[in-house]
Amino acid sequence: MNIAILGTGMVGATIGTKMIQLGHKVRMGSRSAGNEKALEWVKAAGADASQGTFADAAAFGELAFNCTSGMGSLEALGQAGAANLKGKILIDVSNPLDFSKGMPPTLNPCNTDSLGERIQKAFPEAKVVKALNTMNALLMVNPAQLAGGDHSAFMCGNDAEAKAKVQDLLKQGFGWKDVVDLGDITAARGQEMILPIWLRLWGGLKTPNFNFKIVR
Numbered sequence: 001m002n003i004a005i006l007g008t009g010m011v012g013a014t015i016g017t018k019m020i021q022l023g024h025k026v027r028m029g030s031r032s033a034g035n036e037k038a039l040e041w042v043k044a045a046g047a048d049a050s051q052g053t054f055a056d057a058a059a060f061g062e063l064a065f066n067c068t069s070g071m072g073s074l075e076a077l078g079q080a081g082a083a084n085l086k087g088k089i090l091i092d093v094s095n096p097l098d099f100s101k102g103m104p105p106t107l108n109p110c111n112t113d114s115l116g117e118r119i120q121k122a123f124p125e126a127k128v129v130k131a132l133n134t135m136n137a138l139l140m141v142n143p144a145q146l147a148g149g150d151h152s153a154f155m156c157g158n159d160a161e162a163k164a165k166v167q168d169l170l171k172q173g174f175g176w177k178d179v180v181d182l183g184d185i186t187a188a189r190g191q192e193m194i195l196p197i198w199l200r201l202w203g204g205l206k207t208p209n210f211n212f213k214i215v216r
């Protein structure tokens with residue numbers, strides 16, 4: 001399958017590499033073709049990796065991951081183009097972290113709205129599934145490195161079929177054992193509001209290698 005990775009940071013590179021290991025062809029998108037990080041990633045990831053603009057990647061992918069900075073996600077997806085995202089699953093890994101007032105970042109939007117919802121509203125013909133935004137990038141694609149994978153990932157979205165496909169990718173592809181479906185895209189509020197506690201834990205535990213486990 002052809003996959004679009006929108007974003008050249010650690011998340012995009014990590015998920016992109018994993019998708020190639022799973023046998024897919026992956027194009028990484030950026031604000032400009034020939035982005036230095038994208039070129040480095042392509043060199044390391046091999047023949048099934050390519051790069052281009054956000055629009056190039058979105059047109060190429062049958063499924064897309066939004067791995068852009070939260071404050072730039074709507075702009076990035078606008079550059080990707082609604083027509084290129086139409087009818088496709090868009091896995092939204094972003095967090096609306098606003099660093100403009102210094103550290104720690106605040107969430108914007110928050111509480112009565114979320115970035116996941118804003119993305120779904122702005123791109124009504126894309127099937128947005130919010131997932132994997134609540135753990136470190138390396139853990140996203142390799143949960144087993146921590147406690148044998150005995151911890152939880154969350155997801156939400158409006159399209160049941162899209163969520164079933166994402167659930168399958170997370171479980172069969174990435175190795176997640178516990179994927180909790182939180183319901184429609186408004187649950188992105190809660191998923192994103194995990195970030196303030198996540199950031200505190202990161203500071204306190206002095207490692208990003210931890211996750212939440214839902215015990216029933």
Ligand SMILES: NC(=O)c1ccc[n+]([C@@H]2O[C@H](COP(=O)([O-])OP(=O)(O)OC[C@H]3O[C@@H](n4cnc5c(N)ncnc54)[C@H](OP(=O)(O)O)[C@@H]3O)[C@@H](O)[C@H]2O)c1
Binds near residue numbers: 009067072073133
């Ligand atoms: N790092 C983690 O472990 C982690 C874990 C969970 C969730 N997340 C979330 O995942 C997302 C990606 O994180 P990251 O650390 O990999 O990368 P990042 O540095 O947050 O984002 C990099 C990407 O955002 C794009 N971007 C930045 N500002 C933009 C703007 N104004 N308009 C359009 N595009 C813009 C950049 O475009 P260019 O390529 O053109 O520079 C680049 O592709 C973030 O939303 C983050 O909160 C990260």
